[in-house]
Amino acid sequence: MKEPMAYFGKLRCEEVKENLEKNNFEVYFVEDRTEAATLVLEKLIPQSGAKSVSYGGSTTMKETGLLESLQQVDGIDLLRPDERDISNEEKLERRRQGLLVDLYITGTNAVTEDGWLVNLDMIGNRVGAITFGPKQVIILVGRNKIVEDLDAAMFRIKDYAAPVNAMRLDCKTPCVKTGHCEDCKSPGRICNSWTITEKSFPKGRIKVILINEDMGF
DSSP states (O other): OOOHHHHHHHHHHHHHHHHHHHTTOEEEEESSHHHHHHHIIIIIHHHHTOSEEEEOOOHHHHHHTHHHHHTTOTTOEEOOTTOTTSOHHHHHHHHHHGGGSSEEEEEOSEEETTSOEEEEESSSHHHHHHHSSSSEEEEEEEGGGEESSHHHHHHHIIIIIHHHHHHHTTOOSHHHHHSSOOOOOOTTOOOOEEEEEOSOSSTTSEEEEEESSOOOO
């Protein structure tokens, strides 16, 4: 077999897709990031009828190139909470406004084999938007985010995703130095709000794109 990792990833994604669908998520499987971006731009956004779009901090989303492409889409108002050269107060206000857009795009820290989304946030705008607010949500998920169960998801997030993200953001937290969660009380702590999304409500509000590539943290 020429590409065993791709084949393995496909089998695993297909199993998770089936379980996510049982949990009322609308689910798509794609082979790579380019196909994921095309799906969002050419099908999901037009199908949604969205006039306003925002997004949460997601390395996976950035790796698809969607952010640049969204800025070129006619007919939508793209609310950019991380735009450069705006004040921190304006960034926070845009995060608040992002909870009321038609369509919100982000990633997830982990997805369990039985079809749960597990996330941990600093500010809470990303997990808040996944839970309630935007009319529709698109979640981009690399195959590396798939874990066995809830315990494995939480371990993955605390032991890997959170320290790496703290490093990416140049946070002044102990995990940046040690590479491990220290359950710190730092003012710059990024681990504040957990969410476990067992099902999409209403059915199909949350659309999950499983990507057969290792993406994000």
